Amino acid sequence: MQLLKLVAEQIQIGAPLPFNVRDASGGLLLACGQIVISPAQLASLLTRGMYADAEELRALKAGSRVAAEPPPLAARWSQAVWSIDAMLKTMPDALRFMGSCDEAASEVIALALQDGDLAIYHAVRQENLQLRQYGLTHSLYVATLCLMVSRRLGWPEERQRKAVKAALTMNASIIELQGVYAISGVRLTQSQRELMRQHPEDAYRRLRAAGIQDEEWLQAVAQHHEQVGGKGYPKGQREVVELAQLLRLADVFLAKISARVNRPALDIKTAVRQVYEQAPGNAMVASLVKEFGMYPPGELLRLANGDLAVVIRRGASLQCPLVMALANAKGQINANPVRLDTSKREYAVVAVESDKSMLARMPSERLYGLYGMHGLDSLNPTH
Known part of the structure; x- marks a missing residue:
């Protein structure tokens, strides 16, 4: 396949793509017929680098149609981020918002049900390239984790x-500010801090104006930074609805394990311990801990044989995940990652690696295949 680099002028925002858009290695980013939703999405694609098959471009020029490839899971996850962006921008139009919110929630649920391990992998991996879209990706991963915990x-x-929809909409008024803060790390101004503090109520008002009448959804959004006992904000309420407690748990946990420009991500073990210590007898916390396990997908490990490996599947026990070996003990990269079972003594886990920079060069498709390896049972609470 001969790849030609695309420029902005070759992509029409809001119109079905006439060709497949690929990355530098030929991996599918967007399938023919899919839509680049916004200028921000186009800018993100340009930053990553987008290409087209020269043969497809020649066929188009000759008047032939390009056959659409089914979008792989990685492309669907990426598109889901921009669908959330588009959905939030429809809020002033109640009719459009209702439909787009249903569509966005359906896709998040479908993706997580198709491969729950891949869903966790994306949340743990948190590429620095995504920092500008942090508000959107964070909403996506919080919604996914809320789904997993509520299923369990x-x-x-x-x-x-409803939990998914509440997670997707709880930060409606600060999505852009979240991205700015994540990528700059500069201290927020007084007005920005006040916007952050008031955003639960701002989101509540926007949802109410958009026609949402579900009181549990609305109260969950309004209270998702409140804490039982009165230590939360913006009102310091002592009693908090159950759905708001779930939103806050997922929100806080994922924020802990997400990197910023001015601070590294907290390691998974520490983040799990912190949320558990705050509420050791809480069923939600216990469910979250069980969902992630000791070594969740996306965690980088050192094995007994010296290999450096990334977790791709939660195993039959918390201590024994399935991994892909990326490099050997000498640091030599595996051209083709090897799947290993850490329940075997020679591949037992001996340490968690803090430097995950190698994963930035490892497309998830190489670890999971184009369409994932699990079906609907990947979120079955048996781990």
Whole structure:
């Protein structure tokens, strides 16, 4: 395949793509027929580098149509981020918002159900390239984790879906500010701090104006930074609805394990311990801890044989995940990552590696395949 680098003028925002858009290695970023939703998405694609197959471009010029490839999971995860962006921008139009919110929630649920391990991998990996879109990616991962925990708790499907929608909309008024802060790390101004403090109520008002009448959803958004006992904000409420407690738990935990320009991500073990110590008998916290396990997908490990490996699947036990070996004990990179089972003594986990820079060069498709390896049972609470 001969790849030609694309420029902004070759992409029409809001119109179906006439060709498949690929990365520098030929991996599919957007399938023919998919839509670049916004200038921000286009800018992100240009930063990453986008290419097209020269043969497809010649076929288009000759008047032929390009066959669309089914989008791989990685491309669908990327597109989901921009669907959330588009959905939030429809809030002033109640009719459009209702439909786009349903569509965004359905796609998040479908992605997580298709491969729960890949969902956790994306949340743990948190590429620095995504910092500018931190507000959007954070909403996506919080929604995914809320789905996982609520499933483990046995909530009805309709309530699970409500949790996803609440997570996708709880930061509606500060999405851009979250991205600015994540990428700059500069101290917020007084007005920005006040905007942060008031954003739960701002989001509540926006949702109410957009026609949302579900009181549990609305109260969850309004209270998602409150804490039982009165130590939260913006009102210091002592009683907090259950759904708001779930939102806050997922929000705080994922913020802890997400890097910023001015601070590294907290390691998973420490983040898990911190949320557990705050509420050791809480069923939600216990469910989150069980969902992530000791070594969640995306964690980088050193094995007994010296290999450096990344977790791709939670194993039958918390201590024994399935991994892909990326490099040997001498630091030599594996051209083709090797799948290993850490329940075997020679591949046992001996340490967690803090430097995850190697993962930035490892597309998730090389670890999981184009379409993932699990079906609907990947979120079955049996881990």
